[in-house]
Amino acid sequence: MATMLRLMWHIHVNKESLWIKWIHNAYLRNDDIWHVQAKNWDSWIWKKILKVRDKAVNFCGVVPWHRTIWETTNFPSHSFICWLAIQDRLLTIDRLIKRGLMNTNNCCLCTGSENRNHLFFECCYSREVWLKIMGWLRFKWQSCNWNQLVIWYSERLKGDGFNQRIKRMALTTTIYSIWRERNFRIFKQKARSADQLSKDIKLCIYSFVLNGSFKAEDRELIISL
Ligand SMILES: [Zn+2]
Structure with missing residues (x-):
């Protein structure tokens, strides 16, 4: 879970790595990691990241700011x-x-x-x-x-x-x-x-x-x- 959260943070700050760039192009485009929804054809790793995201959001809440x-x-x-x-x-x-x-x-x-x-x-x-x-x-x-x-x-x-x-x-x-x-x-x-x-x-x-x-x-x- 910690690894997934770390990945989410890197995706959020748009870290300079080929994989993160690919994630942005393939899955996010004009969306962000906090709001994007998984699609049936998405890879299992992406679905897993979004599941962890939902858990983290439920646990900590997302404030308007x-x-x-x-x-x-x-x-x-x-x-x-x-x-x-x-x-x-x-x-x-x-x-x-x-x-x-x-x-x-x-x-x-x-x-x-x-x-x-x-x-x-x-x-x-x-x-x-x-x-x-x-x-x-x-x-x-x-x-x-x-x-x-x-x-x-x-x-x-x-x-x-x-x-x-x-x-x-x-x-x-x-x-x-x-x-x-x-x-x-x-x-x-x-x-x-x-x-x-x-x-x-x-x-x-x-x-x-x-x-x-x-x-x-x-x-x-x-x-x-
Ligand atoms: Zn003062």
Whole structure:
């Protein structure tokens, strides 16, 4: 079962191997591993993979935001931090206080108190970063509420187009970068300004697109921003 799950992950991220490419051409085409259905004439190994997929989905459930977070364009480390953040499972100071591991709550990015909502959206530092990133992508960014944001991404930004993929990437990369900045300040006493952090996020997305297998028009689009 572990081997099958591993194969599914490789199919999901479209790993560079001949077999995975063949699977995409033969079985997926415009579909994805989470939604494709087995056909009578499919090979036994493919049917077996889809049976394991159904078991895994029944066991873990598939949330509406799975595509937003587990987008194949995203860096796995960014997806993972975002996955923890969405479920409020990152060890922010409010959670450490509840566990009796800390006594005082000071946000290291501003003068407020740290919890997930504050750290990623309400904090004036984070807000400045979001405005710069979303302004760069010409994205009308209104929401600073986790639930609204997740619904918005899950319902309106789930397509395969370059624009939508990059907006999903901007979300996970920014959340990851804010969390990393927070940890750098706490554990390494290193700080970057909101301006510097947003430049680093842009550079990360920019180099990913320019070095990846994107169409020429997509590269031109990112250069023109
Ligand atoms: Zn703050």
